Amino acid sequence: KAGVTQTPRYLIKTRGQQVTLSCSPISGHRSVSWYQQTPGQGLQFLFEYFSETQRNKGNFPGRFSGRQFSNSRSEMNVSTLELGDSALYLCASSLGTDYNEQFFGPGTRLTVL
């Protein structure tokens, strides 16, 4: 079974631009969660989507948004990029029920110049 895939793996943007990251979950998984990993703040939960609906949300500004499609693939968008948005963005998928394990993708490394 293929694992969680994230595209692109690396991305360089400049301040003020916007960016879209993509995550394809494991087949059959309906939940996708997004995390931001930085040296200063560590790993922080952004939001979770289940069956195309945002079910959980972390403490990030509205510049960070996401969506999920009917095939469970998810996208995360960051608008008006700031230098501090440079991070590794990880997504994780799970069945989304009965406290199942989350499986993580390799991440997208975003650099904002």
Add this chain to the structure above:
Amino acid sequence: AQSVTQLDSHVSVSEGTPVLLRCNYSSSYSPSLFWYVQHPNKGLQLLLKYTSAATLVKGINGFEAEFKKSETSFHLTKPSAHMSDAAEYFCVVSDPPFGNEKLTFGTGTRLTIIP
């Protein structure tokens, strides 16, 4: 709110000696606790999880952890370190009302193995 505190940011052990990575938790509920490992340029991999069944949890690659409610601890151990164990380890707690999809991570412990 749930939280975890990893007591050591960096641990170094010699190959073949025991590993101990320490984690304390704070939770208003009966917590679900996890240990994840992250190798360089790789995603996170689940080592083991505690979900209120047995207090001693066995994971992959010879790792295990013991849930101690009286000490609010969930330390990770391995009897004999291997070079391939060198990585970053995260103690993680989930927010029970939100299932396992909203995880709170500790700050991580970097494990170095000395040949």
